[in-house]
Amino acid sequence: MNGGMNIGEASAGSGVSAKMIRHYEAIGLIEATRRPNGYRSYGPQDVAVLRFIRHARDLAFPLEDIRRLLALWRDRSRASSDVKQMALAHVAALESKAASLQAVAESLRHLAQHCQGDDRPDCPILAELEGRPELEGKRA
Amino acid sequence: MNGGMNIGEASAGSGVSAKMIRHYEAIGLIEATRRPNGYRSYGPQDVAVLRFIRHARDLAFPLEDIRRLLALWRDRSRASSDVKQMALAHVAALESKAASLQAVAESLRHLAQHCQGDDRPDCPILAELEGRPELEGKRA
DNA sequence: CTTGACCTTCCTATGCTGGGAAGCCCCATC
DNA sequence: GATGGGGCTTCCCAGCATAGGAAGGTCAAG
Numbered sequence: 001m002n003g004g005m006n007i008g009e010a011s012a013g014s015g016v017s018a019k020m021i022r023h024y025e026a027i028g029l030i031e032a033t034r035r036p037n038g039y040r041s042y043g044p045q046d047v048a049v050l051r052f053i054r055h056a057r058d059l060a061f062p063l064e065d066i067r068r069l070l071a072l073w074r075d076r077s078r079a080s081s082d083v084k085q086m087a088l089a090h091v092a093a094l095e096s097k098a099a100s101l102q103a104v105a106e107s108l109r110h111l112a113q114h115c116q117g118d119d120r121p122d123c124p125i126l127a128e129l130e131g132r133p134e135l136e137g138k139r140a
Numbered sequence: 141m142n143g144g145m146n147i148g149e150a151s152a153g154s155g156v157s158a159k160m161i162r163h164y165e166a167i168g169l170i171e172a173t174r175r176p177n178g179y180r181s182y183g184p185q186d187v188a189v190l191r192f193i194r195h196a197r198d199l200a201f202p203l204e205d206i207r208r209l210l211a212l213w214r215d216r217s218r219a220s221s222d223v224k225q226m227a228l229a230h231v232a233a234l235e236s237k238a239a240s241l242q243a244v245a246e247s248l249r250h251l252a253q254h255c256q257g258d259d260r261p262d263c264p265i266l267a268e269l270e271g272r273p274e275l276e277g278k279r280a
Numbered sequence: 281c282t283t284g285a286c287c288t289t290c291c292t293a294t295g296c297t298g299g300g301a302a303g304c305c306c307c308a309t310c
Numbered sequence: 311g312a313t314g315g316g317g318c319t320t321c322c323c324a325g326c327a328t329a330g331g332a333a334g335g336t337c338a339a340g
Contacts, residue, residue, distance in 0.1 A: 048270065051270075051271055052269050052270055052271070055269045055270075055271050056269050058244075059244055059247070059269075060241070060244050069266070069269065072266065073266050073269070073270070075261075076261060077261060078261050078263075079258065079259045079260070079261065080255050080256050080257055080258060080259075080260055080261060080262055080263035080265075081257040081258055081259065083255065083263045083265050083266055084252050084255040084256075084257035084263070084265065085257070087248055087251065087252040087265050088249075088252050090248065091245045091248050091249045094241050094242075094244055094245035094248070095241075095242065095245045097241055098238045098239075098242040098245060099238075101200070101234050101235075101237055101238035101241070102235065102238040102242075104198075104200050104234055105231045105234035105235045105238060107199070108199050108227055108230065108231050108234070109228075109231045111227065112224050112227040112228050112231065115220050115223065115224040115227070116220050116221075116224075117220055117221040117224035117225070118219065118220060118221055119219045119220075120219070120220055121215075121216060121217060121218050121219065121220060122220055123218075123220035123223045123224070125220075125223050125224065125227050126209070126212065126213050126223055128195065129195045129196050129199075129209065129213070130188065130195075130213070131191055131192070131195050
């Protein structure tokens with residue numbers, strides 16, 4: 001017990017898979033000291049970082065955001081406004097995504113509503129997908 | 141004018157990028173006849189298929205679903221119930237995804253609400269991300 | 281010493297789309 | 311006829327975050 005967990009223990013203690021821990025290291029999100037035998041070694045502080053990352057992922061922050069959040073987290077002289085700004089921007093992105101999914105679901109549900117759903121082949125859903133030529137030029 | 145559009149025209153006429161048309165062919169979603177010089181050639185029917193695909197993508201159907209939708213579309217003896225079932229399952233998936241995004245946004249918004257957002261470093265958002273150890277074992 | 285659990289790296293896949301390079305084809309214009 | 315340019319071809323790479331697996335090293339217990 002020279003004070004260091006192997007990746008498995010760090011994983012169990014943080015809820016981040018060993019696979020992901022290595023990945024986060026590969027992309028420079030975290031670092032790890034190595035034992036003489038090449039094994040990664042983690043201290044409690046490292047595990048705290050991993051937990052932080054997982055929590056942020058649970059809140060659907062992209063890894064690039066997390067990189068900045070970590071920097072803010074470690075910077076004891078940070079301004080909370082910076083964090084809040086990131087959070088709110090992220091909230092906006094999430095809500096926008098949610099709204100557009102909801103909108104699509106909505107319109108598809110309407111289509112389905114008009115579909116008999118019986119043994120006959122007539123189906124407004126397929127008819128809609130088929131669509132009129134529409135002369136539509138540009139796609140987003 | 142032996143009756144055949146090149147991929148560029150098919151793209152313009154369907155709203156599907158040439159890149160994607162080739163990709164759809166590569167994954168076996170569509171086919172294409174070739175001219176003697178190797179160029180792909182598309183007829184109006186092919187363009188209709190591409191439009192169908194694009195409409196389905198606009199409704200966020202995954203390509204595997206589209207594969208089945210295309211089969212149903214072509215099958216004149218299909219039962220509309222099959223289509224409706226797929227559509228409703230997809231609607232459910234979309235709404236579930238939207239709801240979870242919304243839920244995450246919600247909780248993050250609450251966190252942000254309690255953050256002063258000023259020059260001081262105190263930030264409940266970071267505090268939450270830091271989190272208590274929680275003894276949490278398994279992650280989804 | 282063997283076994284087995286753990287660790288290492290490296291490659292692959294997912295789902296959908298875009299970007300770009302290298303090279304061929306064809307038509308119009310000079 | 312030669313040249314230019316735009317379209318076509320294929321193939322590779324990128325992202326996002328995660329998981330799976332292969333091949334091999336390491337270590338502790340039996």
